Amino acid sequence: MPTALDPLLQHATRLTVLAFLGACREAEFAAVRDHCEVSDSVLSKAATALEEAGYLVVKKGYVGKRPRTWLAATREGRAALAAHLAELQRLVAAAEAAGAQHA
Template structure:
């Protein structure tokens, strides 16, 4: 069996198995940088869960986090990497193919 013959689920990326990690990548999109507080608000995630998601995706090379300050307040900004966007796009393609296959199953 070749990769082309394999079920699309084999191309799903486990780094996006967590709903928070998946939603984080979807929120960042391409060339978007968001601060931690904004991401927490968008994702409706607590700081601990978001921090773990960012750390996981950063270890995978899918996001880059930079620390700085806005005025006197420390801030963390997060953006996707080209590798992260490529992996996320591939994951989305595989999901779409899975849905497409499901629509062709006759019962």
């Protein structure tokens, strides 16, 4: 049975990043990294993949003299996350229904 899961969001880190950003307007790189419990390089690679897909934007700036990076989900990213989660829920419901028939 083919599914409509987003291949980009089947990677746990990318899914977690987009889910975190979906709950806020934007977040500092370090906050996202800490939430996802990954290294800077792992988050950077995930953010690049999501940015290339149009799912998030990366904004660089300064707080005082310290460089900072902020990440934010785009409208397309939020829609992709919602569709991915809806498909996961559909798959679970179908599996539960099929399992109930064989119980």
